Amino acid sequence: xxxxxxxxxxxxxxxxxxxxxxxxxxxxxxxxxxxxxxxxxxxxxxxxxxxxxxxxxxxxxxxxxxxxxxxxxxxxxxxxxxxxxxxxxxxxxxxxxxxxxxxxxxxxxxxxxxxxxxxxxxxxxxxxxxxxxxxxxxxxxxxxxxxxxxxxxxxxxxxxxxxxxxxxxxxxxxxxxxxxxxxxxxxxxxxxxxxxxxx
Amino acid sequence: xxxxxxxxxxxxxxxxxxxxxxxxxxxxxxxxxxxxxxxxxxxxxxxxxxxxxxxxxxxxxxxxxxxxxxxxxxxxxxxxxxxxxxxxxx
Numbered sequence: 001x002x003x004x005x006x007x008x009x010x011x012x013x014x015x016x017x018x019x020x021x022x023x024x025x026x027x028x029x030x031x032x033x034x035x036x037x038x039x040x041x042x043x044x045x046x047x048x049x050x051x052x053x054x055x056x057x058x059x060x061x062x063x064x065x066x067x068x069x070x071x072x073x074x075x076x077x078x079x080x081x082x083x084x085x086x087x088x089x090x091x092x093x094x095x096x097x098x099x100x101x102x103x104x105x106x107x108x109x110x111x112x113x114x115x116x117x118x119x120x121x122x123x124x125x126x127x128x129x130x131x132x133x134x135x136x137x138x139x140x141x142x143x144x145x146x147x148x149x150x151x152x153x154x155x156x157x158x159x160x161x162x163x164x165x166x167x168x169x170x171x172x173x174x175x176x177x178x179x180x181x182x183x184x185x186x187x188x189x190x191x192x193x194x195x196x197x198x199x
Numbered sequence: 200x201x202x203x204x205x206x207x208x209x210x211x212x213x214x215x216x217x218x219x220x221x222x223x224x225x226x227x228x229x230x231x232x233x234x235x236x237x238x239x240x241x242x243x244x245x246x247x248x249x250x251x252x253x254x255x256x257x258x259x260x261x262x263x264x265x266x267x268x269x270x271x272x273x274x275x276x277x278x279x280x281x282x283x284x285x286x287x288x289x
Contacts, residue, residue, distance in 0.1 A: 012243020045210020075277025
Protein backbone atom coordinates (compact mmCIF):
# COMPACT_ATOMS: atom_id res chain seq x y z
CA UNK A 1 0.00 0.00 0.00
CA UNK A 2 2.86 2.43 0.82
CA UNK A 3 4.38 1.90 -2.63
CA UNK A 4 0.95 2.45 -4.19
CA UNK A 5 0.48 5.70 -2.24
CA UNK A 6 3.84 7.07 -3.40
CA UNK A 7 3.11 5.86 -6.94
CA UNK A 8 -0.25 7.69 -6.91
CA UNK A 9 1.44 11.02 -6.07
CA UNK A 10 4.27 10.50 -8.55
CA UNK A 11 1.80 9.51 -11.30
CA UNK A 12 -0.22 12.67 -10.65
CA UNK A 13 2.89 14.89 -10.79
CA UNK A 14 4.32 13.26 -13.92
CA UNK A 15 1.04 13.13 -15.85
CA UNK A 16 0.33 16.79 -15.06
CA UNK A 17 3.88 17.84 -15.98
CA UNK A 18 3.77 15.88 -19.23
CA UNK A 19 0.47 17.52 -20.17
CA UNK A 20 -1.23 14.14 -20.62
CA UNK A 21 -4.24 15.02 -18.51
CA UNK A 22 -7.34 16.78 -19.88
CA UNK A 23 -7.55 20.48 -19.07
CA UNK A 24 -10.66 19.84 -16.96
CA UNK A 25 -8.72 17.48 -14.66
CA UNK A 26 -5.95 20.05 -14.19
CA UNK A 27 -8.47 22.82 -13.58
CA UNK A 28 -10.44 20.85 -11.00
CA UNK A 29 -7.55 19.06 -9.25
CA UNK A 30 -7.83 21.43 -6.28
CA UNK A 31 -11.54 20.88 -5.72
CA UNK A 32 -11.19 17.11 -6.34
CA UNK A 33 -8.48 16.99 -3.65
CA UNK A 34 -10.66 18.98 -1.26
CA UNK A 35 -13.80 16.85 -1.69
CA UNK A 36 -11.87 13.58 -1.52
CA UNK A 37 -10.29 14.85 1.67
CA UNK A 38 -13.71 15.70 3.15
CA UNK A 39 -14.87 12.16 2.41
CA UNK A 40 -11.76 10.67 4.04
CA UNK A 41 -12.13 12.86 7.12
CA UNK A 42 -15.71 11.63 7.40
CA UNK A 43 -14.40 8.02 7.34
CA UNK A 44 -11.69 8.84 9.90
CA UNK A 45 -14.32 10.43 12.17
CA UNK A 46 -16.48 7.33 11.73
CA UNK A 47 -13.59 5.10 12.83
CA UNK A 48 -12.83 7.30 15.85
CA UNK A 49 -16.51 7.43 16.77
CA UNK A 50 -16.82 3.64 16.71
CA UNK A 51 -14.05 3.36 19.32
CA UNK A 52 -15.85 5.35 22.00
CA UNK A 53 -13.06 5.13 24.56
CA UNK A 54 -10.32 6.42 22.23
CA UNK A 55 -10.71 10.12 23.14
CA UNK A 56 -10.83 9.32 26.83
CA UNK A 57 -7.71 7.14 26.62
CA UNK A 58 -5.70 9.87 24.84
CA UNK A 59 -6.57 12.45 27.50
CA UNK A 60 -6.02 10.09 30.46
CA UNK A 61 -3.72 7.08 30.07
CA UNK A 62 -1.90 8.46 27.01
CA UNK A 63 -1.45 12.06 28.08
CA UNK A 64 2.21 12.03 27.04
CA UNK A 65 0.99 11.84 23.44
CA UNK A 66 -0.09 15.46 23.83
CA UNK A 67 3.64 16.31 23.77
CA UNK A 68 3.78 15.38 20.09
CA UNK A 69 3.07 18.92 18.78
CA UNK A 70 5.81 20.39 21.02
CA UNK A 71 8.31 17.76 19.85
CA UNK A 72 7.35 18.26 16.21
CA UNK A 73 7.85 22.04 16.40
CA UNK A 74 11.16 21.83 18.31
CA UNK A 75 12.55 19.03 16.13
CA UNK A 76 11.51 20.68 12.88
CA UNK A 77 13.15 23.98 13.78
CA UNK A 78 16.29 22.17 14.98
CA UNK A 79 16.31 20.41 11.60
CA UNK A 80 15.94 23.75 9.81
CA UNK A 81 18.90 25.09 11.78
CA UNK A 82 20.99 22.04 10.85
CA UNK A 83 20.01 22.48 7.18
CA UNK A 84 21.43 26.01 7.21
CA UNK A 85 24.88 24.51 7.87
CA UNK A 86 24.84 22.36 4.70
CA UNK A 87 23.10 24.77 2.29
CA UNK A 88 23.65 28.34 1.18
CA UNK A 89 20.54 29.42 3.10
CA UNK A 90 21.01 31.76 6.04
CA UNK A 91 19.90 30.62 9.50
CA UNK A 92 16.73 32.74 9.49
CA UNK A 93 15.86 31.67 5.93
CA UNK A 94 16.25 27.96 6.67
CA UNK A 95 14.23 28.31 9.87
CA UNK A 96 11.46 30.19 8.04
CA UNK A 97 11.28 27.51 5.32
CA UNK A 98 11.17 24.70 7.89
CA UNK A 99 8.42 26.52 9.82
CA UNK A 100 6.06 25.79 6.91
CA UNK A 101 5.68 22.37 8.64
CA UNK A 102 4.60 20.80 5.33
CA UNK A 103 1.96 23.42 4.47
CA UNK A 104 3.54 24.24 1.13
CA UNK A 105 0.90 26.56 -0.30
CA UNK A 106 0.75 28.93 2.67
CA UNK A 107 4.47 29.06 3.52
CA UNK A 108 5.38 29.74 -0.13
CA UNK A 109 2.83 32.54 -0.38
CA UNK A 110 3.95 34.17 2.89
CA UNK A 111 7.61 34.19 1.83
CA UNK A 112 6.85 35.39 -1.71
CA UNK A 113 4.61 38.18 -0.38
CA UNK A 114 7.33 39.19 2.07
CA UNK A 115 9.57 39.95 -0.93
CA UNK A 116 11.51 36.66 -1.10
CA UNK A 117 10.22 34.88 -4.23
CA UNK A 118 13.21 32.50 -4.43
CA UNK A 119 12.76 31.53 -0.80
CA UNK A 120 9.05 31.03 -1.55
CA UNK A 121 10.03 28.48 -4.21
CA UNK A 122 12.36 26.73 -1.75
CA UNK A 123 9.51 26.63 0.79
CA UNK A 124 7.11 25.21 -1.79
CA UNK A 125 9.49 22.42 -2.82
CA UNK A 126 10.71 21.70 0.69
CA UNK A 127 7.23 21.38 2.15
CA UNK A 128 5.95 19.32 -0.80
CA UNK A 129 8.89 16.99 -0.22
CA UNK A 130 8.08 16.84 3.50
CA UNK A 131 4.57 15.68 2.64
CA UNK A 132 5.90 13.06 0.21
CA UNK A 133 8.46 11.82 2.75
CA UNK A 134 5.68 11.58 5.33
CA UNK A 135 3.52 9.42 3.07
CA UNK A 136 6.39 6.93 2.80
CA UNK A 137 7.57 7.17 6.41
CA UNK A 138 4.31 7.02 8.39
CA UNK A 139 3.68 3.29 7.83
CA UNK A 140 7.33 2.43 8.60
CA UNK A 141 7.50 4.59 11.75
CA UNK A 142 4.13 3.33 13.00
CA UNK A 143 5.50 -0.22 12.86
CA UNK A 144 9.01 0.39 14.17
CA UNK A 145 8.93 3.48 16.40
CA UNK A 146 5.33 3.55 17.64
CA UNK A 147 2.07 5.20 16.62
CA UNK A 148 2.73 8.66 18.09
CA UNK A 149 6.22 9.00 16.59
CA UNK A 150 4.58 8.29 13.22
CA UNK A 151 2.64 11.56 13.60
CA UNK A 152 5.81 13.72 13.67
CA UNK A 153 6.92 13.80 10.00
CA UNK A 154 3.53 14.97 8.70
CA UNK A 155 3.72 18.34 10.47
CA UNK A 156 0.74 20.56 9.70
CA UNK A 157 -0.62 18.03 7.19
CA UNK A 158 -1.58 15.59 9.96
CA UNK A 159 -4.97 17.28 10.25
CA UNK A 160 -5.73 16.78 6.55
CA UNK A 161 -3.88 14.90 3.81
CA UNK A 162 -1.77 12.58 5.97
CA UNK A 163 -4.49 12.00 8.62
CA UNK A 164 -6.10 9.07 6.75
CA UNK A 165 -2.65 7.47 6.40
CA UNK A 166 -1.99 7.89 10.13
CA UNK A 167 -5.39 6.45 10.96
CA UNK A 168 -4.86 3.44 8.74
CA UNK A 169 -1.31 2.61 9.84
CA UNK A 170 -1.07 3.94 13.41
CA UNK A 171 -4.67 3.62 14.64
CA UNK A 172 -7.50 5.70 16.11
CA UNK A 173 -5.61 7.20 19.05
CA UNK A 174 -2.73 8.31 16.83
CA UNK A 175 -5.30 9.84 14.45
CA UNK A 176 -6.70 11.94 17.30
CA UNK A 177 -3.20 13.07 18.26
CA UNK A 178 -2.46 13.68 14.58
CA UNK A 179 -5.48 15.95 14.21
CA UNK A 180 -4.47 17.92 17.31
CA UNK A 181 -0.87 18.12 16.06
CA UNK A 182 -1.96 19.38 12.64
CA UNK A 183 -4.33 21.90 14.19
CA UNK A 184 -1.63 23.40 16.44
CA UNK A 185 1.04 23.47 13.71
CA UNK A 186 -1.33 24.94 11.11
CA UNK A 187 -2.10 27.79 13.49
CA UNK A 188 1.64 28.37 14.05
CA UNK A 189 2.65 28.59 10.35
CA UNK A 190 1.35 32.15 9.66
CA UNK A 191 2.91 33.33 12.94
CA UNK A 192 6.29 31.58 12.89
CA UNK A 193 7.27 31.96 9.21
CA UNK A 194 7.34 35.80 9.22
CA UNK A 195 8.63 35.90 12.79
CA UNK A 196 11.62 33.66 12.04
CA UNK A 197 12.36 35.58 8.87
CA UNK A 198 12.64 38.68 11.02
CA UNK A 199 9.73 40.47 9.37
CA UNK B 200 -9.94 24.30 8.95
CA UNK B 201 -13.54 24.49 10.17
CA UNK B 202 -14.65 22.27 7.30
CA UNK B 203 -12.13 19.60 8.38
CA UNK B 204 -13.43 19.67 11.95
CA UNK B 205 -17.02 19.55 10.67
CA UNK B 206 -16.29 16.48 8.50
CA UNK B 207 -14.59 14.66 11.39
CA UNK B 208 -17.48 15.44 13.73
CA UNK B 209 -19.99 14.35 11.07
CA UNK B 210 -18.12 11.03 10.89
CA UNK B 211 -18.23 10.67 14.68
CA UNK B 212 -21.97 11.41 14.55
CA UNK B 213 -22.41 8.78 11.84
CA UNK B 214 -20.64 6.24 14.08
CA UNK B 215 -22.82 7.14 17.06
CA UNK B 216 -25.94 6.56 14.94
CA UNK B 217 -24.83 3.60 12.82
CA UNK B 218 -21.53 2.43 14.36
CA UNK B 219 -22.75 -1.16 14.51
CA UNK B 220 -23.88 -1.26 10.89
CA UNK B 221 -21.98 -4.06 9.17
CA UNK B 222 -22.90 -2.69 5.74
CA UNK B 223 -21.48 0.77 6.48
CA UNK B 224 -18.28 -0.78 7.84
CA UNK B 225 -17.94 -2.90 4.72
CA UNK B 226 -18.31 0.18 2.52
CA UNK B 227 -15.73 2.04 4.60
CA UNK B 228 -13.21 -0.82 4.64
CA UNK B 229 -13.56 -1.33 0.89
CA UNK B 230 -13.41 2.29 -0.24
CA UNK B 231 -11.03 3.85 2.30
CA UNK B 232 -7.76 2.68 0.63
CA UNK B 233 -9.09 3.61 -2.82
CA UNK B 234 -10.12 7.09 -1.63
CA UNK B 235 -6.64 7.63 -0.14
CA UNK B 236 -5.09 6.80 -3.52
CA UNK B 237 -7.48 9.16 -5.34
CA UNK B 238 -6.62 11.94 -2.86
CA UNK B 239 -2.87 11.42 -3.34
CA UNK B 240 -3.21 11.31 -7.13
CA UNK B 241 -5.05 14.65 -7.24
CA UNK B 242 -2.58 16.09 -4.76
CA UNK B 243 0.16 15.07 -7.21
CA UNK B 244 -1.74 16.67 -10.10
CA UNK B 245 -2.03 19.88 -8.05
CA UNK B 246 1.76 19.91 -7.57
CA UNK B 247 2.61 18.81 -11.12
CA UNK B 248 0.43 21.35 -12.92
CA UNK B 249 2.91 24.10 -12.00
CA UNK B 250 4.70 24.64 -15.36
CA UNK B 251 7.81 25.91 -13.56
CA UNK B 252 8.15 22.88 -11.29
CA UNK B 253 11.12 21.46 -13.26
CA UNK B 254 13.10 24.70 -13.24
CA UNK B 255 12.36 25.23 -9.54
CA UNK B 256 13.71 21.77 -8.74
CA UNK B 257 16.83 22.46 -10.79
CA UNK B 258 17.49 25.80 -9.06
CA UNK B 259 16.36 25.14 -5.51
CA UNK B 260 16.19 21.36 -5.22
CA UNK B 261 19.21 20.82 -2.98
CA UNK B 262 18.24 23.54 -0.48
CA UNK B 263 14.64 22.31 -0.37
CA UNK B 264 15.63 18.66 0.03
CA UNK B 265 18.09 19.47 2.82
CA UNK B 266 15.51 21.48 4.80
CA UNK B 267 12.81 18.84 4.45
CA UNK B 268 15.05 15.85 5.27
CA UNK B 269 16.59 17.57 8.31
CA UNK B 270 13.19 18.83 9.49
CA UNK B 271 11.59 15.41 9.23
CA UNK B 272 14.55 13.73 10.95
CA UNK B 273 14.58 16.39 13.68
CA UNK B 274 10.85 16.10 14.37
CA UNK B 275 10.94 12.29 14.52
CA UNK B 276 13.95 12.28 16.87
CA UNK B 277 12.49 15.02 19.11
CA UNK B 278 9.10 13.32 19.45
CA UNK B 279 10.71 9.91 20.09
CA UNK B 280 12.99 11.46 22.73
CA UNK B 281 10.16 13.36 24.45
CA UNK B 282 7.90 10.32 24.55
CA UNK B 283 10.80 8.19 25.80
CA UNK B 284 11.61 10.63 28.62
CA UNK B 285 8.00 10.82 29.77
CA UNK B 286 7.53 7.06 29.54
CA UNK B 287 10.50 6.56 31.88
CA UNK B 288 9.25 9.34 34.14
CA UNK B 289 5.93 7.61 34.87
